[in-house]
Amino acid sequence: MKKRIENVKIAYIGGGSQGWAKRLMNDLALEARISGTVALYDIHPEAARQNAKIGNLLSEREEAVGKWTYEATGDIQEALTDADFVIISILPGSFQEMASDVHVPEKYGIYQSVGDTVGPGGMIRALRTIPIYKKIAESIKQYSPEAWVINYTNPMTLCTRTLYEVFPAIKAFGCCHEVFDVQHLLADMVEEATGEKVERRQDIHVNVIGINHFTWIDRASYQNIDLLPLYKQFALKYAETGFEKEPGSWERSVFSSANRVKFDLFNRYGLIAAAGDRHLAEFMPPVYLESPEKVTEWKFHLTPVDFRINDQQSKMERTQKAAAGEEHFELAPSGEEGVAIIAALLGLEELVTNVNVPNNGQIANLPKGAVVETNAVLRFNSVQPVLAGSLPADVHGLVSRHVANQETILRAALDENRQLALNAFINDPLVEPIGLKQAEKLFNEMMDNTKEW
Amino acid sequence: MKKRIENVKIAYIGGGSQGWAKRLMNDLALEARISGTVALYDIHPEAARQNAKIGNLLSEREEAVGKWTYEATGDIQEALTDADFVIISILPGSFQEMASDVHVPEKYGIYQSVGDTVGPGGMIRALRTIPIYKKIAESIKQYSPEAWVINYTNPMTLCTRTLYEVFPAIKAFGCCHEVFDVQHLLADMVEEATGEKVERRQDIHVNVIGINHFTWIDRASYQNIDLLPLYKQFALKYAETGFEKEPGSWERSVFSSANRVKFDLFNRYGLIAAAGDRHLAEFMPPVYLESPEKVTEWKFHLTPVDFRINDQQSKMERTQKAAAGEEHFELAPSGEEGVAIIAALLGLEELVTNVNVPNNGQIANLPKGAVVETNAVLRFNSVQPVLAGSLPADVHGLVSRHVANQETILRAALDENRQLALNAFINDPLVEPIGLKQAEKLFNEMMDNTKEW
Amino acid sequence: MKKRIENVKIAYIGGGSQGWAKRLMNDLALEARISGTVALYDIHPEAARQNAKIGNLLSEREEAVGKWTYEATGDIQEALTDADFVIISILPGSFQEMASDVHVPEKYGIYQSVGDTVGPGGMIRALRTIPIYKKIAESIKQYSPEAWVINYTNPMTLCTRTLYEVFPAIKAFGCCHEVFDVQHLLADMVEEATGEKVERRQDIHVNVIGINHFTWIDRASYQNIDLLPLYKQFALKYAETGFEKEPGSWERSVFSSANRVKFDLFNRYGLIAAAGDRHLAEFMPPVYLESPEKVTEWKFHLTPVDFRINDQQSKMERTQKAAAGEEHFELAPSGEEGVAIIAALLGLEELVTNVNVPNNGQIANLPKGAVVETNAVLRFNSVQPVLAGSLPADVHGLVSRHVANQETILRAALDENRQLALNAFINDPLVEPIGLKQAEKLFNEMMDNTKEW
Amino acid sequence: MKKRIENVKIAYIGGGSQGWAKRLMNDLALEARISGTVALYDIHPEAARQNAKIGNLLSEREEAVGKWTYEATGDIQEALTDADFVIISILPGSFQEMASDVHVPEKYGIYQSVGDTVGPGGMIRALRTIPIYKKIAESIKQYSPEAWVINYTNPMTLCTRTLYEVFPAIKAFGCCHEVFDVQHLLADMVEEATGEKVERRQDIHVNVIGINHFTWIDRASYQNIDLLPLYKQFALKYAETGFEKEPGSWERSVFSSANRVKFDLFNRYGLIAAAGDRHLAEFMPPVYLESPEKVTEWKFHLTPVDFRINDQQSKMERTQKAAAGEEHFELAPSGEEGVAIIAALLGLEELVTNVNVPNNGQIANLPKGAVVETNAVLRFNSVQPVLAGSLPADVHGLVSRHVANQETILRAALDENRQLALNAFINDPLVEPIGLKQAEKLFNEMMDNTKEW
């Protein structure tokens, strides 16, 4: 007989979210072994209230085997008090600020496919987000120091790093699904090569080593098949055309790609880059992001903020309908791991998956304290990274540059040292080619668009 | 459909063994997914030949779903060539030497319950074993550098340490079942406390941190139950009487105990010592091993070498019978994990279990390079220790003393530096109380009994 | 022309001291390049006042080329405010407590030659001293965070460790003259071997590696002479008789020895132990401290607390006379380095000498953060340890045991965890031989004699 | 009386050198305390023979108080056998290859002021030099494993790194005078600010932290003056004009500059870059090396290889004259430290100076094993780096990029992995702006010009 655990409390910071919150509610409803309360905290309480309504409606449905009570609140203390878990998934700043992050650099010839992690957009976004996370960390320290904290916000690395800098004893880690997509790609590759169907993404075993959105796989296997030699052929075969399960599908969504960036990185560096091409491209000099045309050639997309605004708008409309009970949606696993992670931390299963936590030796040649992404064993009240090894010298060069920049941005934000921020900014591989003078001008323009700095 | 993997080659060094070899053959016969050849190498080829006969007879039995061919050889090159796995389980030295290890110190008032790990016996045994392991490591480097090497020989730490010292790129680790017994004890505790039956030992999740036979558990859980507070009550309740599932059973076997040493260590140090009392007692000053009478009071046993000789004799007789097909034994899981480990390394399952490998950060406050025991994730062609954390200051004091002694013994054996060996010897907690002069005398007497030093 | 630096402020915590304070005043008077104010703070303000009088009288003397104003105060804030340097040299606890430290263990067969560093006395003294140092660290953090802090109090390691634990940004280090005496011994050895006079102690270059009062020299030279081979002969030659410049002189002072302990340690471990025999003996099992008779055979002394009380009494009488201007004493270099160190930190010279600071890699195989003793380069506002290397495995075993005990005692004192303190206590090499039960009894008796615990 | 040390043997690899060899002979002649033999080894034995003649003529002169015998040899075994010191100062490759290093990149818009350390030229030079150093290391291991090895060849970091990679027990370090020039600059600054004459360069105390030619000073003092605040004013004051002791003098020599690069780096990063502007500029993106015109604006020079060829020609003519006894030159200290270093290692003095050795903790946030430049204490047979601390986050970003590239180049050269070399090449800040395609073309062209790859 399987255990049932009741009265679990989850505090959700950013509980008015239009995306993650729904996926979580969906997955919670599908997990029969756990029930309790979700406190949805948001600086936009109305959005949280709508999500609470949707959640409670959902919980009433018969097929919802996991029963939860959703409560919206604008008071972080209330949300955090007695929480067993804290989920953080916020949008740091306005769409206007995000538009500046992504599009102002275009005037200087810098194109960004996402703009939320590194590159000029990611850095300015980080400068804006770190003070918010500083406050969140202080609240958690005060109101729920024993809770497990799961971060989904980008820039993942610096959000998680800030939590630990402010409250070193925090039990926090960051989660990202980019590695999962690469596991799916490897599963597709196995099926192509062997004709055999891979049943579960999790059966593609990978060693994850790097930093979020720029992490790498240096060992991969499916059962007794070593996937690296297979990938070597695969990456060569599809270097020019790219690979998609459904050919042409990359063109249909701004979030999709044909994996050409990943293949090119493998052909040059010999490791599998473990994130979507949109993210990977931003960590490199403008090879893949030289121009919008080149982006198309490499078969991925820039994500205009207009798209995000429209997307948000339509999501909000659906939210309103759903909250009013006017829209029915089917329950189905979201593909996210949040609820499986919660189940593992509650002791219901053992889970080996990738997380973002401060380096304590799991990556031998990255600095201690830097937030890195590797596998970890998750069990009752425990997240233990595995020793992932060392990055090879050339990849180490690519990754450690961003690690240094991120550490510089952290210091700049916490000490409010603008020169330090600029020094990181000009060391970014997308920024460097425009030269010091232009970079400084761009920096100032973007900083002017970022409030409260 | 599950994978079947054929043509696996296992080289077994010490293949004439009367204990481990049988358990392995038994477990291999019960694993349907793997088949291949086992090369039994031994310096006593006749013993290996008998085991080969037993193995091949076993393989013919219908209920033996794993089919293996056993071959005996006295040529290590032949055994190792093309091996996928190397298992090492040898008896280093003669029973006469072992009798000296265990019993000569008794003349000086030093009692040892095992005499194979630390203490005067363990140290002298190590000095004798390291040169043997040096040769084994050189052979593996030459003939099977890519094979996975699983060590079962004691002293575990120094055997494994020698393999890495001589051949740093070796893929080796040491396995020991002592932690399993503690998991069984914790399962019994859970059953007593909750009335609920724990189905699998592996469902008792433990964080393992220390060195072989002196490793510790600082976190333990069963489902969502934190076992440390439970153990606190348990250790207090049974401090005086000890705990056994069947009361009194400890008296029936020299290998058994009533766990009083473990409870006493918990009551003083706050961590669960994760080995049998016989082993644990030898790492401490003579609190538990003050005298044979005290040993009985603490409800465990000294293991006289006479017992081992008789035991070996009766095992050999059974071996002869079995090899002649005159003895029938039922196939049943041995409780060892060797075959599960092989299955994991072949990619058939993911396994989290405790292993002994050089410290590369898995224990933050033990020296890099020292062989330590922690959990690891085992997958296809991969053993990755998890970050186990740090030992608390007082337990660190107990453990690091032995780590330093073991490093000293290693250097002494490799450099043939007798003074260095003596310096380790007198720093052992069982030896120290007899004083420098007596210790030196004992050391010389024991060394004289140890050939080729 | 040499620089003169005026208006330096030194705060002296323990400014009523009968020993160190005088030596400092003496050496300050002999240093022409620096002048300023010394604030003598003491919990016994009268003693500080008398020292201030002596200091001011001294300063008036013509031959006192360094001119200082001495002020006594009972207010630590006043003493620390604006201080450039803070010197700490206190007597932690009463003579009654010290008598318990040193003599109560004798009832249990444990003899201590000093009782202020390790051993039962050193440990209990540490438990009493750490809370005092916690307060001092907090005061320095508040009133003089930029000052250089020089500690002379024992137990040196734990006093310095506490300062850093409480105020990690402190600029503190500990100073001890024991290494100087070993340099003098080596100079004597050089003179005996070569007939050549060594002019300055500092010309005996040594690499210092270890912890205070148990530090070691693994390289030593005088000009182009390697002193290790010379010492090998020397230690053998004088193993039985000991060596003294003036034969027999060790008998005249409780602080003297004939270096037999040092020679014996060298003959066994191959390194030069770099402290007086009285200190060294206490770090080892009771080889040298087996009994008062053995101590005499080894040609050093136990230091009875009665002697200290009488000595203190006679010093106080001389202090009173000196304060009244009734006693004239000649100015002469004390042999201490405190003033040379102050001069170096003021930028007047570059000094390479041994200091006690947290390990940040200067000793590769001792834990980071533990306070260790090695050489450092002292310059203007800068103390930089040199990389001293690693201790050999056997000596590492001796030293790391005390490092672990000290860390345990620190935690015990800061967390007021009596069991933890006991766990360190029973792991001390002088305590271990009496057995757990006796040790616990002794511990309780000593703790009862120690106020405020 | 000062010691005299005779019969010292120095092996000079590259003993036909037109520059360093002369300076060494000159300084040896001025050091009265040491005498012996110098074996000049060169792959051009005639050049070595001429230097030997010059050296021996020099030694006959009366004012040459240090008497040495010079011997030329083309046999490295002969040169190394019995050597106490090995000096390595070679020109790796031909002027033709050097011309390719420096000038081929100009076709791609990449300008280099030196081309021997990093940048495209430095990297290709390294690929060519590492195999030579591999052989030298093997010879030293075989013929003079106990000798002290002093490297002067560039790329300093990778030459020294290769020596240790091939022969880990080597006693080697690299020496470079760039820091000395910065000390002279600081002395000039002190004189300008205070009117006081700084007598000795060595009285400017600096903490050196970084890698050769890109090392930094984060603390500097003269007596009790903190030089950082002074430098802050200084760098601002002379940011535009530059500073020279004799205004305009930078224009007279290709090796000179007006320190504008150093001032600009300080104004942006807050640390004193501790090398000549020509070297510093090459470690940064093309801010200072954007074009020949910009170089002139920044008041330093490109060094055309033509200049080097002519310079070499005229030096060789002077060498011939000197060897024929036709040219008289005055003995005068060269400003180099080689002989002072030899004196220190012979035990004649204690010296604190900057050296290049593998990182063993002296720089906390650079990887272990990377060759770094910091201060060290030099004594008899001993070089001990001091703990230099950590680089601030932004400077760490600049430096660690080159550390990663250098490690990649090392691996590429030792494993003959051309892709790896290219991966380092395109990650160089001077190369990155030309884009991947052009960079690859340039790489191939330069590699074609480099023999034996």
Ligand SMILES: [Mg+2]
């Ligand atoms: Mg993500």
Ligand SMILES: [Mg+2]
């Ligand atoms: Mg075992």
Ligand SMILES: [Mg+2]
């Ligand atoms: Mg002392």
Ligand SMILES: [Mg+2]
């Ligand atoms: Mg140079």
